Amino acid sequence: MDGSVSAAIEVDHLQVSYGSQRVLHGVSLSVAPGEFVAILGSSGCGKTTLLRTIAGFQKASGGAIRLFGRDVVNTPPEKRGMAMMFQSYALWPHMTVLGNVGYGLRLRGVPKEEVRARVAAVLKMLNLSGLEDRKVTALSGGQRQRVALGRALAIEPPILLLDEPLSNLDAKVRLQLRSEIKTLQSRLGFTAIHVTHDREEAMTMADRIVVMDAGRIAQVGTPKEVYDHPNSPFVASFMGAENTLALDVRPSGAGVEVRADDGSAALYGGSVPVGAVTAYFRDDIASLDDPDARIDGSIVLPGKITQRTYPGGHYRYVVAIGSRHFTVTDSRYHELDRPVGLRLPLADLHLFPNAQNTGGHHA
């Protein structure tokens, strides 16, 4: 199967500039039919620009966008055959729910009665039955977002673009809509690109995650790949591994010896970059141990407990190591100021050589 022809969306070295400022520096991405891809990145990384360029709202200054093999770079948005959910909902306040959801159908010359029937079916799917004649301004945030989804889905688009559609909703409604969108996507089989800055949202909804950084794609992979094997310090910290630790790795016998600044060391058999490295890790991989324990495959840093809280289920400790503070959870009770060892399993650390920031290895 030729990938470039069968892909639902093929973005090829896409460049976009606002005036003289380049926002996208040659982004390439291929989305298979029926796939749910999340574009993840902090604000200003170009993810919304990428989505709006695919939708046709923003002109590309270079590169190509192919939808099912058809180049659409110079096609106006109304001829691209996709639908988008906006962050601001973008519902038309002068129309009813029926007017909003049925707009695309009326454009396509569907008779009035059929529009009503099909809108009713869409609303039923979204648990909005009976709201046809309500003004959209009289709806709650969650209902508005459902109407926006209904408006997009009513025209049965092969491609659905989602521009942070859930970011304005409260947490409970957000979780609910997240799973509803996902369910609808697997039922209706449309291809979806979802832009978000919410890591968990991207992880739970997407088949594949695209992490973007400063107008470039930093990493593409399944949620598990990106989470467990970030390919750069940027991706590692974006995926939550925000603690850093300087380590020194030297060959020793069959494996390597990993040594921290304060002298604590461990032997390790896995493949890691050699030399001065920086380890990125999440709080939840650390555990408490004896300060002088020596465990192969784990580095133990001696420190002191400075704070203890009980959020429920387990204790949460703040451990001071030198001038640094790390948060650790542990089920046992420990006294404050007690010397402890912070145990970090080397297999869970993301190690990147200090000299260059790309092409890191995973320990």
Place this chain on the structure above:
Amino acid sequence: MSGEVHLSAARAQTLGPRGAARERSSPAAARVWAFGATALKMLGLAVFAFLLFGPLANLALWSVAERWYAPFKLPVSYGMRYWEVVFRPTGDAMSSLMTSIGIACLTVLVALAVSIPAGYALARLRLPWRTALMILFLLPQAFPSVAIYINVARVFYGFGLTGTITGVVLVHAAHGLVYSVWIAAAAFAAVDRDLELAARNIGASPLRTFFTVTLPLAAPGIMASAIFVFLESLDEFTGTFFVGVPQVTTLPLLLYNASMGGNYQIASITALILLVPSVAFMFVIERFLKADVLSKVGQ
């Protein structure tokens, strides 16, 4: 008055024992101050009311005065005779009222025909001479109108437009365009772009988007601009005088003729008639012109 009293009580509390003692030493003085302030406010309101309603009351009085001459402070005899004269179907007043309204309606149509496309372009397109264009529509208001209209009359004479309804409508429209274009541009700018993009996105052509989304959403602002143009046209005197006289007689011209001829009764009644649409439409405009539109005027 009560506000003053509360204030001093609150201050006494915050100042503590020492300050409270000092405040308490002159409750009479505080009362005098409060009374003085209230009296001043009342006086201010009275002056304001007189300035606003005085001329109106004078108009109303004149309109029912059948005979009124010096040295009498009030009319000598009252009656509705002049109202009958004005509203007589064959009278000048009714025909010039019809002329005025007809011209105002045509002026609104001409102004909208220009201001809707121009306002949309100014709001949405990245025009290189945007500010210059906005100022261009302001120009008819920026110079002494008599100087302008003498020239306009001269030019219109060449085209055979003097003394015609068309000529007067064109003069009024040029005058009203500053309101209609600026307000229309603001009304279009206040329409969220995403609302248009959402329509384009699911298959609407730019024209269809304009007529189903942009225009309905900008309609209240455009409606307000139309009312402004209508009222401006109804009140317009100088341009009509230079371009329309003697064939076209609008209500303000009739008012001018009546007061020049010393017929204050007819002039007062005409002025009162002119007042009705102004006051009525001001209430409507206040409802239509929302803050989000007003904040974008002239941007």
